[in-house]
Amino acid sequence: MKTYFSGRPATTLGAALTAAALALTLVGCSSGDPADDDAGSGSALSHIHGLGMRGDTLYVATHQGLHSPDADGRPVLVGDRRDDFMGFTVTPKGDFLASGHPAPGGGGPADLGLIASADSGRTWREKSLAGRVDFHALDTAADSTVYGLDSANGLLRVSADGVTWDDRATLRALDIAVSPAAPGTVLATTETGVVRSTDGGRSFAPAxxxxxxxxxxxxxxxxxxxxxxxxxxxxxxGGTSWTPVAPVPGGAPQALTAVDARRLLVATQDGVYESRDAGRSFERRLAVESGNGGH
Known part of the structure; x- marks a missing residue:
């Protein structure tokens, strides 16, 4: 697999293990049926696609809907939708954005496009691109610009309002992150390293x-x-320097969200972990059943 920045192939690092790990998620969506998972009945979750906080409540986007832990740390379905939320983010204003596929038998198009919730995931409304796009990564800038990684087409899409979209760089990546201080600066994770755009995702260069x-x-x-x-x-x-902090328990990661400079959420193969000391130590918030990665 080659990585592309604005249509130009980048050189590979030859890291076979890393490339294989990222390739699992770049190929496409999980082929499993959400009905095969038991999440929502008190059992462990699997196939974690995203994490978020609103207030002090943890939200976990999965292959079978959005969940939060109850008082005993067991996952409880939020709302009544068991959609496969492939992409998920909480905006600076506290709204939820998601993408993915409807639950079996739910009707509608195979791809959700962009959907939004203003009540912490209890109800959702269609925003745009239904039947056309499945975003595997979503993030929002401080000015509310929405960035979505259309993994099926290897394309970064950008919208000022979540309704009208511009197609930006061709980009084979797993995840994206938008600068909180500069809305036009975007990082993306690829099999050759971290790449960065400073022009709103129109072009990327190695960082x-x-x-x-x-x-x-x-x-x-x-x-x-x-x-x-x-x-x-x-x-x-700006993403050019990276310093190791500590290993996260539980093996390979499935999702990461930094709530602030000290509070982090990481989903791995055996749990959703929270750190309150910038990653030096972690406490497991939810159990996770080992799956085939987060996407």
Whole structure:
């Protein structure tokens, strides 16, 4: 597999293990049926696609809907939709954005496009691109610009309102993160390292040879990345420098969200973990059943 920045092939690092790990998620969606999972009945979750916080409540986007832990740490379905949320993010205003596929028997197009919730995932409304796009990564800038990674087409799409979209760079990547201070600066994780755009995703250039699976950037001093082997890194200099912090428990990562400079959420193969000390230690919030990766 080659990585492309604005249509031009980049050189590979030859890291076979890393490339294979990222390739699992770049190929497409999971082929499993959400009905095969038991999540929502008190059992462990699997196939984690995204994490978020609203207030002090944890939200976990999965292959079978959006969940939160109850008082005993067991996953409870939020609302009544069991859609396969492939992409998920909480905006700076507290709204939820998601993408993916409807639950079996739910009707409608095979791709959800962009959907939104203003009540913490209890109800959702269609925003745009239904039947046309399945975003595997979503992020929003401080000015509410929405960035979506259309993994099926290897394309970054950008919208000022979540309704009208511009097609930007051709980009084979796993995750994206938008600068909280500069809405036009975007990082993306590829099999050859972290790449960066400073023109709103129209073009990308290599920023670092550190190969990361997921990145999250919620404040100028809150840039974090997690490698395919589960090691957490802290980024500086706009994503050009990465310093290892500590391994996250549980093996390969499935999702990462930095709530702020000290509070982090990471989903791995055996749990959703939370850190309140910038990644030096973690506590498991939810159990996760081992799956085939987060996307």
């Amino acid at each position: 670092s040879e550190h190969v990361l699976a997921y990145v999250s950037w919620t404040a100028p001093d809150a840039l974090f990345g997690v490698a395919p082997d589960g090691v957490l890194y802290r980024g500086t200099d």
